[in-house]
Every structure is written in C-alpha cells, then in structure tokens.
Amino acid sequence: MEQTTERIDDLISQVERFYRSLTGQDAPPTREVPYAPIPPERDPERHLAEQVDRLLLSLGQLSPEAPLTTPGWTPPMALLETRAEMWICLDMPGMTRDAIQIRVSRGLLEVSGERRPPRVNGEARPLYDESPRGPFRRVIPLPPHAAVEHIEARLREGTLEIRIPRVSAPEAEVRTISVN
Numbered sequence: 001m002e003q004t005t006e007r008i009d010d011l012i013s014q015v016e017r018f019y020r021s022l023t024g025q026d027a028p029p030t031r032e033v034p035y036a037p038i039p040p041e042r043d044p045e046r047h048l049a050e051q052v053d054r055l056l057l058s059l060g061q062l063s064p065e066a067p068l069t070t071p072g073w074t075p076p077m078a079l080l081e082t083r084a085e086m087w088i089c090l091d092m093p094g095m096t097r098d099a100i101q102i103r104v105s106r107g108l109l110e111v112s113g114e115r116r117p118p119r120v121n122g123e124a125r126p127l128y129d130e131s132p133r134g135p136f137r138r139v140i141p142l143p144p145h146a147a148v149e150h151i152e153a154r155l156r157e158g159t160l161e162i163r164i165p166r167v168s169a170p171e172a173e174v175r176t177i178s179v180n
Contacts, residue, residue, distance in 0.1 A: 008044045012051045019055050027055055056139060072134020073115070075160075079140075086143045086164045093158035094118070094131070100160060104148050111160065112137040 016027040080087040090111060092100070100113040114135045120126070142148070147165040154161050 008048045011048060015052055015055055073132030073136050074138065075111075075136055077138060077140075081143070083166075085166055086146075088140060088160075088162040088164070090138065090160040090162075091158065092155070092160050095155065095158070095160070097155050100155065102151075102153050102162065104142070104151065107142050109140045109142055109151075109162070109164070110137065111140070111162070 019025075019027045075090040075092050077091075078087075078089040080089070088109070088111075092113075092115070095113065095115055099115065100111065103110045103112075112135070115131075115133050117126075117129075117133055143164060143166060145166045145168070147167045150165045152163045154163075
C-alpha cells in the first residue's frame, strides 16, 4: 500500500506540474489543504481520479468563453468506439434539449447545462429528492482524427448520445531528401 500511495502521490505531483506549465499558476488546492496525501481510508485510484478531475475542471474554466460555474453534479458517462467512430453517452434523465449545450474547442468536447427542479403544483411541498440538480459540465478529449464537422448529438430516453465520426488517418507521405 505504501508503494502504491507514493506512486499515486508522484502522479498527482506530475499532473500539478503540468498544470503549472500550461497556466503559469499553481494548481487549485484540494478542498482540505493545498496538498493532501491520500487518506488511509480512501481508495487510491478513486483519490487520483478525483485529483485529476479537479485539475481538468479548473483547466477548462481558464477558457475565456467558459463560465466560471462550479458544477452541481456530474452526469454518468459511457464511452464506446469502433474503428470508424466514438460514442459518448451521458445519463441525463429529466433534461430537455434546450437545457444542454455542446461545444468543441481545442480538441475538447464540452457538454454543459443545468438540471432544474421539477415544476409542481403550488400546494405541493417537497419531502425528499435524491435527484442531482444544478449546473453540470463534462469536458472530454476528442479522439484522434475526429471529424469535428460531422459530430451529431441526440437526446433519447434520458440519454444524450454524441456520435463522433473519425476520418481516415492521412497516409504518411514518403519523401526522399537529398543530402547536399
């Protein structure tokens, strides 16, 4: 466990250095302290995933076009691929098409929006609700050779399906260079 923890701490440090090299700023602190070792009761892989998500979220917020909102929830995602395309499926029950925005910028696909509470009769009083609400944002790297101009999205039965076709990789052109 100790060796695994050291390896994961080293990976987090590498990601934070990468963040610093991209932005010129220190990585945003974790919720507890600026740098927190993996607590013994936490799953190391889950902790690493949370730290990477924290850094990616803050990197995405550096875009001048991106709103600086803190997501209220994260829709679960599934990725599927074939040789010709990649599919991204996000679970979004209760969402409408108008409440979802999809953007492509700098090799990243950004899906954002907001899930609002249901409208109820004025006399109804909420007793209990486990459904996540509020703003959300997912940033997903596009696959190599993505045909950005042909990306399609469809909301069907509470699942947002995004189809990203791929173009064939260009054949490497072979050239002979003469030495002068």
